[in-house]
Structures are given as structure tokens and as C-alpha cells.
Amino acid sequence: MQGFGIHTSLWAHSWTREAAELAIPEAAERGLAFVEIALLEPGKVDTAHTRALLEKHGIGAVCSLGLPDDARPTNNPERAFDFLKLALDKTAEIGATALSGVIYGSIGERTGKPPTEAEYDIVARTMQKVAAHARTLGLELGIEAVNRYENHMINTTEQAVGLIERIGAPNVFLHLDTYHMNIEAKGQANAILAGAGHLKYIHLSESDRGVPGTGTIAWDEVFAGLAGIGFKGGMAMESFIHMPPQLASALSVWRPVADSREQLLGEGLPFLRNKARQYKLI
Numbered sequence: 001m002q003g004f005g006i007h008t009s010l011w012a013h014s015w016t017r018e019a020a021e022l023a024i025p026e027a028a029e030r031g032l033a034f035v036e037i038a039l040l041e042p043g044k045v046d047t048a049h050t051r052a053l054l055e056k057h058g059i060g061a062v063c064s065l066g067l068p069d070d071a072r073p074t075n076n077p078e079r080a081f082d083f084l085k086l087a088l089d090k091t092a093e094i095g096a097t098a099l100s101g102v103i104y105g106s107i108g109e110r111t112g113k114p115p116t117e118a119e120y121d122i123v124a125r126t127m128q129k130v131a132a133h134a135r136t137l138g139l140e141l142g143i144e145a146v147n148r149y150e151n152h153m154i155n156t157t158e159q160a161v162g163l164i165e166r167i168g169a170p171n172v173f174l175h176l177d178t179y180h181m182n183i184e185a186k187g188q189a190n191a192i193l194a195g196a197g198h199l200k201y202i203h204l205s206e207s208d209r210g211v212p213g214t215g216t217i218a219w220d221e222v223f224a225g226l227a228g229i230g231f232k233g234g235m236a237m238e239s240f241i242h243m244p245p246q247l248a249s250a251l252s253v254w255r256p257v258a259d260s261r262e263q264l265l266g267e268g269l270p271f272l273r274n275k276a277r278q279y280k281l282i
Contacts, residue, residue, distance in 0.1 A: 001034070001060070001062055001097050001098055001140075001200060001201060001233055001234040002033060002232060002233060002234055003032075003033030003034070003234065003235070003282065004031075004032055004033055004235050004236070004237070004269070004272070004273060004276070004282070005027075005032055005033055005034035005035055005036055005060075005062065005234055005235070005236040005237070006027060006030075006032060006035060006036065006236060006237045006238075006269070007035075007036045007038070007064075007203070007236055007237070007238040007239075007240075008023050008035055008036060008037050008038055009038060009238075009240045009241065010023070010237075010239060010240075010241050010261055010264060010265075011023035011026070011241075011261065014038070014040065014041065014044075015037050015038060015039065015040075015045050015050070016046075017046050017049050020046075020049060020050050020053050021053065023035055024050075024053040024054060024057050024059065025053075025057055026265075027057075027059055028057035028058065028059050030265060030269065032059060033059060033060060033234070034059055034060035034061055034062055034234065034236075035054075035059065035060075035061055035062075036061070036062045036063070036064055036236045036238075037050070037061055037062070037063045037064070037094065037096065038063075038064055038065065039063045039064065039065045039087050039090060039091065039099070040065055040066075042065070042083075042086050042087040042089075042090040043086060043090075045090055045094070047090050047093035047094045048093070050094050051093065051094050051095045054094070054095055055095070060095075060096070060097060061094055061095065061096035061097070062096055062097060062098050062099075062100060062201070062234060062236070063087065063090070063091040063094065063096045063098070063099045063100070064099065064100045064101035064142075064144075065087055065099070065101050065102070065103065066101055066102035066103075066105070066106050066107035067080055067083060067084075067102065067103065067104075067105060067106045068083065068106060069106045069108070069109070071083045071106075072105050072106050072109060073104065073105065073122050073123045073125075073126035073127070074105065074109070074119050074122055074123065077122055077125070077126045080126055081126055081129055081130060084099075084103060084130045084133075085130070085133055087099055088130070088133055088134050088137055088139055089137070091137075091139055092137040092138070092139060096139075097139065097140065098139060098140040098141065098142055098173075098201070099134070099139060099140075099141055099142070100141065100142025100143075100144055100173075100175045100201055101142065101144050101175070102144055102146055102150070102151055102154075103127075103130070103141060103142070103143070103144075104123045104126075104127060104143060104153065104154060104163065105123070105151050105153055105154075106151070107146070107150050107151065107251065108150060108151070109151050109152065109153070110148075110149075110151070110152045111152055112152075113152075114152070115152055115153040115159075119153060120153070120162075120163065120166065123153065123163065124163060124166040124167050127141070127143075127163070127167045127169075127172070128167055128168070128169060131167060131169035131171055131172050132169070134171055135169070135171050139171070140171045140172070140173055140200070141169075141171060141172045141173070142172075142173050142174070142175035142200070142201050143160050143163055143164055143172060143173070143174060143175060144160075144175035144176070144177060144180075144203075145157060145159065145160040145174075145175070145176060145177070145180060145181075145184070146177065146180045147179075147180045147183040147184055148183070148184065149252065150180075150251065155180070155184045156184050156185065156191070157174065157176065157181075157185065157191045157192075157194040157195045158194055160174050160175075160176075160195070160198075161174060161194070161195060161198055164198055173198055173199070173200040173201065173233075174195045174198035174199045174200065174201075175199075175200070175201040175202070175203070176191060176192065176195060176199060176201075176202045176203070177202065177203035177205055177238070178202070178203065178204055178205050178206075178217050178222055179203065179205035179206070179207065179209055179217075179238070182207050182216070182217055187218075187221065188217070188218050188221045188222045188225060189221045189222070189224060189225030189228070190225075191225075192222070192225030192226060192228070192229060192231075193225055193228065193229060195229075196229040199229065199231065199233065200233035200234070201233050201234045201236070202226070202231075202233070202234070202235055202236070203236050203237075203238040204222070204235055204236065204237050204238065204272050205217075205237070205238040205239060206239065206257075206268075208257055209238070209239055209240050209253065209257045210239060210257035210258045211239065211257075211258050211263055211264055211267050211268040211271075212237060212239070212268040212269075212271050212272050213267065213268060213271035213272075214267075214268075219271075219272075219275050220275070222275075223275045223276060223278065223279040223281060224279060226279065226281055227279040227280060227281060231281060235272070235276065235281070237264070237268060237269055237272055239257060239258055239264050239268060240253055240257055241256070241257075241258060241260070241261050241264070
């Protein structure tokens with residue numbers, strides 16, 4: 001899980017055979033190290049087909065998801081474990097290295113109140129079981145901090161690190177996202193520095209989720225922070241062109257954030273790569 005990748009929502013609503021046949025060859029042509037595959041419906045993914053394409057084109061994969069509303073640790077821990085177990089099995093079948101994202105809850109999960117110790121306890125206990133299953137498959141788990149509008153429990157680096165330490169499993173890591181940090185953190189570099197020792201994955205997303213370099217993200221601060229902690233993990237451009245309706249609603253993505261996939265690949269990806277080179281991250 002190193003180098004540059006791209007979230008597969010750049011290519012398709014859901015991970016079908018057709019999506020894989022479009023995304024994986026193009027990702028390889030662009031010299032990407034991996035793709036991040038959204039496993040919103042893990043049971044429907046043709047894992048053998050995806051794995052064969054990844055191997056043919058010589059790139060890796062990371063999988064990600066947010067839990068369904070009826071399968072949160074806070075409302076149905078058994079169902080949450082079963083869903084994540086299936087997602088991990090599919091992740092392993094694909095040949096990916098990790099499952100990350102809002103694996104501790106659902107996107108849009110908000111109680112209208114601060115998170116409680118009881119919520120953190122049931123999430124941690126569920127994640128301990130999930131992490132143990134992941135270890136049997138040789139997989140890692142990522143805890144992504146997202147903004148307050150998408151989940152009420154893990155909004156900051158400090159909250160994510162607190163959950164990781166409460167889980168206490170060696171295969172659980174921190175996943176940050178510049179879009180969410182732009183809302184929740186007191187400076188991009190501060191959020192990155194606070195995660196030193198746990199951070200292995202970061203989403204590089206513009207302030208409007210559009211073309212990196214065209215918004216208000218402090219990109220020099222982002223890459224200086226990564227360089228400052230000696231970051232060696234995965235950097236994934238996350239800009240949404242194709243969104244499944246249930247996720248578009250949860251993320252409040254109501255309008256196009258870029259003109260086309262070609263614009264993101266032709267402008268946003270080179271911008272990010274140049275910044276990474278400038279700070280000697282690649």
C-alpha cells in the first residue's frame with residue numbers, strides 16, 4: 001500500500017465486471033500503483049475477475065466501504081461483524097492488502113449528540129473481532145476520520161487514534177482525508193503530525209471534492225506534513241464523478257465536481273504527483 005492510487009468512483013457507480021475492465025487498464029496506463037475499490041455490496045463483486053485484471057496489469061488494490069445503516073456496531077454489532085467478515089473475505093479474494101473507510105459505522109450516522117463511551121466500547125469490541133479475522137487473511141484495517149456531517153464518532157485524528165489504541169490490534173491503521181481534515185482539523189499538517197506512527201493511508205481530495213489544485217486545500221502543508229513524518233503509505237486521489245445514489249445522498253454530492261474523468265486524470269493527478277515529487281515522497 002504505497003505510491004499513488006485512485007478511488008474507483010472516478011470510473012463507475014459500483015464495482016462491476018464492466019467497471020473493472022474500464023478502471024484497471026486505465027489506472028495501469030497512468031502509472032498508478034493501486035486502485036481503491038468501493039465494496040458497498042461485497043457479495044456482488046466478481047473477485048476472481050478483478051484479481052485476474054489486477055495481476056494482468058501489474059497493479060495493487062485497497063478496498064473501502066461504509067457500513068449499511070442496519071449493520072452498525074452501535075445498533076447491530078453481530079450484523080456489522082458479519083458484513084465486515086464478508087467484505088474482508090472478498091478483499092482477500094481480490095488480492096488487496098487492506099480494507100479501510102468508515103468501517104466502524106455508516107456514512108450519515110449521527111445521533112445529534114456527542115459520541116458516548118458506550119458507543120466507543122461497542123465499536124472497539126466489534127473491531128477487535130474484525131481485526132482478528134483480518135489477521136487470519138493477512139489483511140490490515142483502516143479507520144478513516146470523516147467530517148461531522150457524515151459520522152458523529154470519528155471526526156479528528158485524535159479520535160481515530162484513540163479508537164485504534166482502544167482496539168489494540170497491530171493490523172489497524174489510521175486513514176486520513178484532506179477533504180475531511182479541511183473541515184475538522186486545526187491545520188492539515190497538525191492533523192498529519194498527530195497521526196504519526198499510525199498513518200498509513202491518505203485520501204487526497206480537494207475542498208469541493210473536485211480537481212486537486214483548483215480549490216482551497218493547503219497542499220504544500222499537506223505534503224510537508226507527510227514528509228515531516230516520513231510517510232511511506234498509500235496516497236489515493238479521491239474525486240467523485242460517478243456516485244451510487246445511496247452514497248451521493250449520504251455525502252451530499254448534489255452536483256458534478258469536475259467536468260470529466262479526463263480532467264481529473266489530466267490535471268488533478270499530475271498536480272498531486274508534482275507536489276509529492278517536490279517533497280520527495282515519490
